[in-house]
Amino acid sequence: MDKKYHHGELKIQLIKSGLQMIQEDGINKLSLRRLAQMCNVSEAAPYSHFKNKEELLVAIQEYVTEQLQRCLQDAYEKTEHCNSPIAILNMGKAYVQFFIKYPEYYSFLFAQPYLKIDLSMDNEPNAFEPFQYYKEKTYTIYKNEGFDEERIKYGIIAMWAKVHGIAAIASMQGVNRDFEWEDVLDKILVE
């Protein structure tokens, strides 16, 4: 039954179970020992795959970031004419809906100090990917609309701030859970 020395899939299982614990109890109650126990493994086993707890958290963060990235990409690619501003709106909606669906993910992702947000138009390799993706797509769309560089720059930041701000508010505990975010998003993001 519980074969000792279970092999091959502990690393990804730690990431997935860790994320599940975060989703259920919040980041503060994530314990390496409980996590190891949940994976039917000794308390020191995680250290074969991660140097320390922080490295595991970074791995989970990357895992979540990929999910979020995929949501944005889907939203973009499923837009009829993906070079129209509608695509920007859809990416924004996808971003917010991601954190409405998983409220615990927001504070986990952004309260940890491991993310790099690159506001410039350079392509920093290690920066937060969903924002990089959004930035690139929005740039070409705005360019397509004939906006000048200055307006593009501020347009990107303004839109991202709105989207991120709504995500922050929506993911907060104690916020009205039955709030009609769909309407708000439509009205706010189109400006």
Added chain:
Amino acid sequence: MDKKYHHGELKIQLIKSGLQMIQEDGINKLSLRRLAQMCNVSEAAPYSHFKNKEELLVAIQEYVTEQLQRCLQDAYEKTEHCNSPIAILNMGKAYVQFFIKYPEYYSFLFAQPYLKIDLSMDNEPNAFEPFQYYKEKTYTIYKNEGFDEERIKYGIIAMWAKVHGIAAIASMQGVNRDFEWEDVLDKILVE
């Protein structure tokens, strides 16, 4: 020198020193024992003033919230004609600048699950005060401008989302520290 049983000011000293530790090392490294040690007091002394760690964190949160509230109020009251939309802009700027000044405060305030954000126009007594204040002032200003209820409602949320989103981004680690937030705020918040 180090008189035993130091009286009368331990509670506020715990809050202030705790906040200082958060500011220096982040919320994750705040330890009750180190904090007690820093206040020249035994490890169990804080429990005379707070039921547990969480209650101390709530107290610190209230302390920070008051500071932020005062910033908003100052910004509002120092505006020439405080019934003009300029006052809204100034409150927004004050909000963002608060978190640019104290980047650690953002994740401390909003990653903890103790805050209640009330998006309705009711006056929830226990809701996050700075937002309540902003909401009230903005309401009368928009009303003064002749906006209808629907537009006011979404206007308030839209503006707050932008402001809060910028604060979130600005307070992030790894974000360009020399970014010219003043310009961005002027361009974004006026729309």
Added chain:
DNA sequence: TGCTAAACTTAACAGTGTTAAGATTGGAGG
């Protein structure tokens, strides 16, 4: 002055992250 309740200390408990030392194992090379 004496008493009481609040404020503090000491000592202990369980739980945490982390490391060192050793046990087990899959799989590559002879």
Added chain:
DNA sequence: CCTCCAATCTTAACACTGTTAAGTTTAGCA
């Protein structure tokens, strides 16, 4: 097929954490 090694996992310990119980000090009121 066997051997051996590096990767993986275990056990045992360490220092640190939040928290509680029981006892000590002290300010301030009767």
